[in-house]
Amino acid sequence: MIIEPVGAGALLAILRDGRARTRTELVQLTGLARSTVSQRLDALLDQQWIVPAGDAISSGGRPAVAFTFNAGARIVLAADLGATHARIAVTDLDTRILAERGQDMPITKGPEHVLGWLVEEVTDLLAETGRSLADVCGAGIGLPGPVEHSTGRPVNPPIMPGWNGFDVPGWLEPRLGAPVLVDNDVNIMALGEHWAASPEVEHLLFVKVGTGIGSGVITEHRLHRGAQGAAGDIGHIRVASATGQACRCGNTGCLEAVAGGAALAAELTARGTEAADGRDVVKLVHAGNRAAVQLIRQAGRDIGDVLAALVNFFNPGVIIIGGDLADAGEHLLAGVREVIYSRSLPLATQHLTIRERELGDHAGVIGASVMIIEHVLSPTAVDRSVAPTDAER
Amino acid sequence: MIIEPVGAGALLAILRDGRARTRTELVQLTGLARSTVSQRLDALLDQQWIVPAGDAISSGGRPAVAFTFNAGARIVLAADLGATHARIAVTDLDTRILAERGQDMPITKGPEHVLGWLVEEVTDLLAETGRSLADVCGAGIGLPGPVEHSTGRPVNPPIMPGWNGFDVPGWLEPRLGAPVLVDNDVNIMALGEHWAASPEVEHLLFVKVGTGIGSGVITEHRLHRGAQGAAGDIGHIRVASATGQACRCGNTGCLEAVAGGAALAAELTARGTEAADGRDVVKLVHAGNRAAVQLIRQAGRDIGDVLAALVNFFNPGVIIIGGDLADAGEHLLAGVREVIYSRSLPLATQHLTIRERELGDHAGVIGASVMIIEHVLSPTAVDRSVAPTDAER
Numbered sequence: 001m002i003i004e005p006v007g008a009g010a011l012l013a014i015l016r017d018g019r020a021r022t023r024t025e026l027v028q029l030t031g032l033a034r035s036t037v038s039q040r041l042d043a044l045l046d047q048q049w050i051v052p053a054g055d056a057i058s059s060g061g062r063p064a065v066a067f068t069f070n071a072g073a074r075i076v077l078a079a080d081l082g083a084t085h086a087r088i089a090v091t092d093l094d095t096r097i098l099a100e101r102g103q104d105m106p107i108t109k110g111p112e113h114v115l116g117w118l119v120e121e122v123t124d125l126l127a128e129t130g131r132s133l134a135d136v137c138g139a140g141i142g143l144p145g146p147v148e149h150s151t152g153r154p155v156n157p158p159i160m161p162g163w164n165g166f167d168v169p170g171w172l173e174p175r176l177g178a179p180v181l182v183d184n185d186v187n188i189m190a191l192g193e194h195w196a197a198s199p200e201v202e203h204l205l206f207v208k209v210g211t212g213i214g215s216g217v218i219t220e221h222r223l224h225r226g227a228q229g230a231a232g233d234i235g236h237i238r239v240a241s242a243t244g245q246a247c248r249c250g251n252t253g254c255l256e257a258v259a260g261g262a263a264l265a266a267e268l269t270a271r272g273t274e275a276a277d278g279r280d281v282v283k284l285v286h287a288g289n290r291a292a293v294q295l296i297r298q299a300g301r302d303i304g305d306v307l308a309a310l311v312n313f314f315n316p317g318v319i320i321i322g323g324d325l326a327d328a329g330e331h332l333l334a335g336v337r338e339v340i341y342s343r344s345l346p347l348a349t350q351h352l353t354i355r356e357r358e359l360g361d362h363a364g365v366i367g368a369s370v371m372i373i374e375h376v377l378s379p380t381a382v383d384r385s386v387a388p389t390d391a392e393r
Numbered sequence: 394m395i396i397e398p399v400g401a402g403a404l405l406a407i408l409r410d411g412r413a414r415t416r417t418e419l420v421q422l423t424g425l426a427r428s429t430v431s432q433r434l435d436a437l438l439d440q441q442w443i444v445p446a447g448d449a450i451s452s453g454g455r456p457a458v459a460f461t462f463n464a465g466a467r468i469v470l471a472a473d474l475g476a477t478h479a480r481i482a483v484t485d486l487d488t489r490i491l492a493e494r495g496q497d498m499p500i501t502k503g504p505e506h507v508l509g510w511l512v513e514e515v516t517d518l519l520a521e522t523g524r525s526l527a528d529v530c531g532a533g534i535g536l537p538g539p540v541e542h543s544t545g546r547p548v549n550p551p552i553m554p555g556w557n558g559f560d561v562p563g564w565l566e567p568r569l570g571a572p573v574l575v576d577n578d579v580n581i582m583a584l585g586e587h588w589a590a591s592p593e594v595e596h597l598l599f600v601k602v603g604t605g606i607g608s609g610v611i612t613e614h615r616l617h618r619g620a621q622g623a624a625g626d627i628g629h630i631r632v633a634s635a636t637g638q639a640c641r642c643g644n645t646g647c648l649e650a651v652a653g654g655a656a657l658a659a660e661l662t663a664r665g666t667e668a669a670d671g672r673d674v675v676k677l678v679h680a681g682n683r684a685a686v687q688l689i690r691q692a693g694r695d696i697g698d699v700l701a702a703l704v705n706f707f708n709p710g711v712i713i714i715g716g717d718l719a720d721a722g723e724h725l726l727a728g729v730r731e732v733i734y735s736r737s738l739p740l741a742t743q744h745l746t747i748r749e750r751e752l753g754d755h756a757g758v759i760g761a762s763v764m765i766i767e768h769v770l771s772p773t774a775v776d777r778s779v780a781p782t783d784a785e786r
Binding site: 033219229233305313315351 | 399424426548549596617618619621622624630631642699701702706707708709710735738741743744
């Protein structure tokens with residue numbers, strides 16, 4: 001066990017709940033000497049991580065000043081770079097979106113093209129918010145493939161030609177002047193949905209059903225990345241009902257090859273109704289096309305077949321279904337629920353909630369922002385940011 | 394985020410690595426005032442949690458006393474109560490076994506009979522070690538069924554008549570005079586194997602293949618219990634190759650109904666070779682019985698089929714195969730490996746280790762001991778244990 005000294009960052013961690021606290025309250029909460037608390041508060045004030053709260057609190061004598069977290073102290077760049085579409089945003093330290101835009105941007109254009117576009121857009125976005133690059137404390141990037149989170153490099157991403165091993169932070173950091181963190185797009189969506197919609201849930205599973213199928217795993221409120229950062233890749237689990245469908249991974253009967261948006265569109269086209277992708281399938285579902293409705297319902301059952309096993313194994317409190325196909329709503333969810341409730345153990349399903357995403361297309365940028373905020377506001381990082389002041393004493 | 398004050402427990406957490414440290418080193422490590430460190434060390438010495446290290450450390454002037462963790466300060470009772478066999482042990486605070494015994498004890502005899510036997514045996518075991526009940530800091534109990542860890546009560550355990558909802562801590566604590574923690578037997582085995590054989594591994598999966606099949610999930614070095622404490626129950630996941638085998642859970646094709654020890658024994662008997670349980674099957678494997686070897690190999694593949702999905706989802710660094718059937722060794726493991734390496738994603742398997750258990754029959758009692766030690770030596774618990782001394786100041 002490693003004990004962190006109670007530094008300025010630990011004080012800020014206490015204040016991040018948004019409640020204003022006086023010097024005396026902080027002395028009581030931390031057990032630190034009053035002089036130490038004062039010195040650390042000065043360092044935090046100096047860096048604008050905190051501000052004096054509006055109302056001073058009186059306990060009879062001289063009114064005591066209270067301090068509160070300053071969510072506007074820095075800004076965050078957040079980007080959700082999908083297979084065909086990109087979205088970028090500027091947020092404050094409470095994930096509030098200050099400016100945002102999205103546009104078609106095929107990831108296949110390669111890293112320098114896509115990231116170059118991102119850098120250009122950032123200038124415009126910052127102008128909108130009236131802030132400058134100097135205020136940016138970090139940039140969080142989501143990519144549609146496996147990423148080694150510790151280095152920010154994609155690892156053999158199947159749909160991202162030119163990106164394998166590309167040093168995304170090494171390319172972006174000198175251009176943005178801020179630290180860059182990169183993760184899989186489904187992981188950042190899971191972070192976003194958890195932060196915004198289910199922050200109280202300890203164990204959560206976010207499933208993205210789009211062209212491919214993937215999941216983000218939250219345990220004890222944090223992302224579970226696994227030993228190689230590969231956790232959550234459920235698209236290549238074999239489905240019981242599979243009839244030998246070939247998957248791009250080289251195996252057959254994978255969930256993605258059976259129930260992914262591309263597979264459904266191909267199947268629907270083969271049955272005589274033209275559909276280019278999962279979005280088309282969903283449109284047909286909403287238009288009442290019977291074949292599309294049947295396919296979506298069976299896709300839900302196939303996804304449910306895989307999730308039923310994961311519910312027994314992982315016992316999540318909430319499963320959130322996202323991705324383009326989630327727009328089919330109950331047509332998809334009914335199949336998912338049907339199989340989970342018939343195949344999973346009663347103890348694991350009795351309090352399980354299975355629901356649609358809440359953030360829609362914003363989950364990615366909000367999750368990318370959360371990833372940066374948790375990094376920048378970690379006690380160790382804050383301690384480092386105020387170190388020059390600490391050294392002056 | 395909750396910040397714990399740096400109390401006596403936090404000092405002990407630092408010293409638990411076994412290295413002796415002086416007062417000055419502890420002041421530097423914690424940032425606490427020297428007087429505070431001295432006061433907390435006195436409290437820890439008073440409770441014998443620490444002892445002065447043999448050699449005083451000189452830095453020129455008066456030699457400074459160093460302090461070190463005292464693993465003999467308390468003793469732990471550990472019990473692994475299986476379906477038919479029970480094992481109990483007394484350990485020190487470093488899981489070293491001081492006395493131990495095992496005997497046949499059907500869990501079906503009910504809680505008062507089994508736990509009453511345990512209480513009687515404890516007296517004998519303590520006598521062997523020369524310690525008394527007053528030295529016992531806690532008792533850890535493993536049971537062969539689902540347990541609500543927070544209350545220590547079994548939850549609808551399928552093979553434990555009379556145990557459902559039984560208040561195990563409420564019955565044992567007054568008789569032992571120490572806190573009692575209860576968990577599923579597979580969870581405590583996972584804790585034991587992780588602690589003893591793979592403490593450096595962050596994400597570990599322990600699979601028990603016995604009469605039934607279950608798993609214990611370690612993530613970030615801690616047990617993952619899930620939202621209802623049901624995590625790891627992989628015995629009722631459907632196997633792809635299943636041909637409709639009826640399971641005691643009411644479903645068909647469950648892993649346990651296909652590859653568990655009872656299922657294999659029944660299948661072997663049906664094929665003309667008498668086998669009462671999984672142990673008999675393993676004996677036949679070692680005797681070179683061809684049907685038994687084929688069955689075990691196929692059981693390995695079926696277990697591998699389920700684990701292949703979990704490897705994609707959870708991305709563990711190590712999978713440990715335990716339980717009676719693990720004694721079949723490579724006959725079982727070859728099938729497991731065959732399917733995992735052919736069905737899981739390369740990124741998730743490239744550094745994956747799949748191996749047999751190392752602790753054998755001791756994993757349960759060692760894990761039960763770990764469960765108590767982590768509880769009793771948590772900083773908050775230690776702070777409470779020294780509170781009377783703290784209050785004297």
